[in-house]
Amino acid sequence: MKFFFYNLSFFALLAQLGQANQIKGVLGASADTSLRKDRQYQNYGTAQHITVTKDSAKNARVALVKFDTANVSEDDAVKALLRLYIADVDGLAEQRTVLIKRVNNNFDENDVSWNNYDVSKEGQEWIEFHIHNDHVGKIGQVDVTSLMVPGKNLSLAIHTSDRGHVKFASKEHSDSASHPKLLLVQQHEL
Secondary structure (H helix, E strand, O other): EEEOOOOOOOOOOOOHHOOOEEEEEEOOOOOEEEEEEEOOOOOOOOOOOOEOOOOOOOOOOOEEEEEOOOOOHHHHHHEEEEEEEEEOOOOOEEEEEEEEEEOOOOOOOOOOOOHOOOOOHHEEEEEEEEEHHHHHEEEEEEEHHHOOHHHHHHHEEEOOOOOOOEEEEEEOOOOOOHHOOEEEEEOOOO
């Protein structure tokens, strides 16, 4: 099991990527939803927010987000940056630790529920980062390049490792600038 810990600022500016990099594309999420353990048969594919909590909590919520990246080749040498709008963080703690794992099975955002989501199909690698209470109302980004698999779509499961919740804007959010996005940045050697 590989573990990736990113304690960098979740709010890196695009300009800080450097002049040696060039944006190759921006992909909107092709699917996203929240799953609720306490409402196992309910679907949330049309909700404006995707909410995450600890995945083992009694009333756990896990977000699923998918990007159509199957046509991105290993030869493209791209860095993948996940951009999310933080709509809400509970105020009980100064920060939340969020985990992102690759999902190796496909899901349909309009049919998936806690009852039919197979957690055993999650990848063994993950990325960990922190969201602070003062990040609410901001867009942040985190490097998910290590979770990309050439020739396959990028499907992610997101949850926290501690108590509390975080809400992200979904692709159904009324403000399209807040929708989840994947920035593909071409990396050039100097």
